[in-house]
Every structure is written in C-alpha cells, then in structure tokens.
Amino acid sequence: MDNLNLHNHISGQFNAELAHIRTQVMSMGGLVEQQLTDAITAMLNQDSQQALRVIDGDKEVNLLEVSIDEACVRIIARRQPAAGDLRLIMAIIKTTSELERIGDVADKICRTALESFTQQHRPLIVSLESLGRHAIQMLHDVLDAFARMDIEDAIRIYHEDQKIDREYESIVRELMTYMMEDPRTIPNVLTALFCARSIERIGDRCQNICEFIFYFVKGHDFRHINGDEIERRLSGNDFVDNNY
Structure with missing residues (x-):
C-alpha cells in the first residue's frame, strides 16, 4: 500500500499509524487466503487433522479483526481524519469485516472435511475443487488490488464473480443429479451443496471489497448498484469531492 496517493501528514506519527493499519490488513488478508487454501486441501483429502488446524486458526483471524477495528x-478519535484518510479508514473497517467472514467460510469448508464420505461419494467433493481454487484466486487478486487501491484491477475482479456464479450453478445441477439417481447420497449431497454455497459467497465478499476500493478512489458509495451502472459511474468525472 505504499504506492497509495495519500496525504503526507505533518504528524509523522499519523503516517506511521496509517501504515501500520494497512500492514495489519494485508497480514489478515494473507492469513485468510492461507486458511482458505488449507481448508480446500483438507476437504479434498478428507484430512481431519488439517481441518482441525484451520478451524483453530480462525481465532487468530478474529483477533486481527478486533485489533484493526x-x-x-x-x-x-485522536486524528479526526477527513477526505481520503477517512475513506481509507472506513474501507479498511469494512474490508476486515469481509475478510473475517471469508475466514468463517474456511471454517465451514473444514466441517465438510470432517464428514464421512465413502470412496464412492468422493466425486461429490472433488467437483468443488475448481470452484474453490477460483475463489482463492479472486481473493488473492482483490487483496492485491486493495493494497494498491487499483480501480482498474478492481473493476476486472468485480466481474469475475459472474464466472464463480456460473460454476456454482453447474455444480448444483451436478449434485442434484447425484441425489436423484441415488437417494442414499442425499446426506452427502446436502453437505456438498452447503459447502458449495459457502464458497460461492466468497465471490460476493470479494465484490464487496472491490466496492470499497471504488469508494476510496472515487468518494462515492457503490453498494446496491448493478454492475453496468457501476461502470458508467466509474467512467464519469462527476466525483471525487476531496473535501469528503
């Protein structure tokens, strides 16, 4: 985040405080990304020991969120920031909340690793691998864009969620077919569906982080606006108001 175009404050301590918080956010993001990667691996390998380590590691993610907040x-309270500084702090608070929820998804995925899947039913969870890897890549990319507050990358990443949604819908159809063909798979299918839905939500969380980048750079709240309208507004020059 050192490349951010932030004000050079008279108070060197203020600069140090902002730099420290930005570093903490990236540390939290890296931890969540690793948690998610380990959770997907634990699920695919049905590795209960790794799953338990990931579940236990969620405490560290929670503590980081509290510390950053x-x-x-x-x-x-002390600096009464304004303009870009205030937007940065608000974006950080909201981003850490999204990262904490993604950490919760890693926890949920690990619960799947603790379920009993027979060799016959392993294809149910193997089908989730591609979706999981795609979600991890999207998280990695949005963290990189957040570090640089790169609005062009954020726009590209924002649209990646459409691919995750399509992949999720394909997996749902596949799992429903398993269930209809063999009712004995229903418990495992429901577990896999729950896991797939949790992974799909990571894409939505990453979209939210993209919106926080838009907010910081453009000074406008882009939540609850459809993708086409967001692009139209981002391409315009009707904001930023640097006094806000």
Whole structure:
C-alpha cells in the first residue's frame, strides 16, 4: 500500500499509524487466503487433522479483526481524519469485516472435511475443487488490488464473480443429479451443496471489497448498484469531492 496517493501528514506519527493499519490488513488478508487454501486441501483429502488446524486458526483471524477495528477507532478519535484518510479508514473497517467472514467460510469448508464420505461419494467433493481454487484466486487478486487501491484491477475482479456464479450453478445441477439417481447420497449431497454455497459467497465478499476500493478512489458509495451502472459511474468525472 505504499504506492497509495495519500496525504503526507505533518504528524509523522499519523503516517506511521496509517501504515501500520494497512500492514495489519494485508497480514489478515494473507492469513485468510492461507486458511482458505488449507481448508480446500483438507476437504479434498478428507484430512481431519488439517481441518482441525484451520478451524483453530480462525481465532487468530478474529483477533486481527478486533485489533484493526480498535486501531481505526483510535485514529478517528485522536486524528479526526477527513477526505481520503477517512475513506481509507472506513474501507479498511469494512474490508476486515469481509475478510473475517471469508475466514468463517474456511471454517465451514473444514466441517465438510470432517464428514464421512465413502470412496464412492468422493466425486461429490472433488467437483468443488475448481470452484474453490477460483475463489482463492479472486481473493488473492482483490487483496492485491486493495493494497494498491487499483480501480482498474478492481473493476476486472468485480466481474469475475459472474464466472464463480456460473460454476456454482453447474455444480448444483451436478449434485442434484447425484441425489436423484441415488437417494442414499442425499446426506452427502446436502453437505456438498452447503459447502458449495459457502464458497460461492466468497465471490460476493470479494465484490464487496472491490466496492470499497471504488469508494476510496472515487468518494462515492457503490453498494446496491448493478454492475453496468457501476461502470458508467466509474467512467464519469462527476466525483471525487476531496473535501469528503
């Protein structure tokens, strides 16, 4: 995040505080990405030991979220930031919340690794691998875009969620076919469906982080606006108001 076009404050301590918070966010993002990667691996290998390690590691993610939130509140109280500084802090608070929820998804995926899948039913979870890897890549890319507050990359990543949605819908159809052909697979299919839905939600979380990047760069709230309208507004020059 050192490349961000932020104000050079009179107070060197203020600069240090902002830099420290940005570093903490990237550390949290890296931890969540690793948690998610390990969770997918644990699910595919049905590795209960690795799954338990990931579940236990969720505590560290939660602690980081609390620590970052407290640091942001202290900055707001002491420095009374405005304009881009305030938008940055708000984007950080919202982003850490999304990262914490993605960490919860890793926890849910690991619960799947603890389920009993016979060799016959393993294709049910193998079908989730591609979706999981795609979600991990999207998370990695959005963290990189957030580090640089790169709005062009954020726009590209925002549209990646459409691919994840299509892949998820394909998996749902595949799993429903398993269930109809063999009712004995229903418990395992329901577990796999729950896991697939959790992974699909990662794409939505990454989209939210993209919107926080838009907010920081453009000074406008892009939530609850469809993709075409977002692109139209991003291409315009009717904002930023640097006094906000």
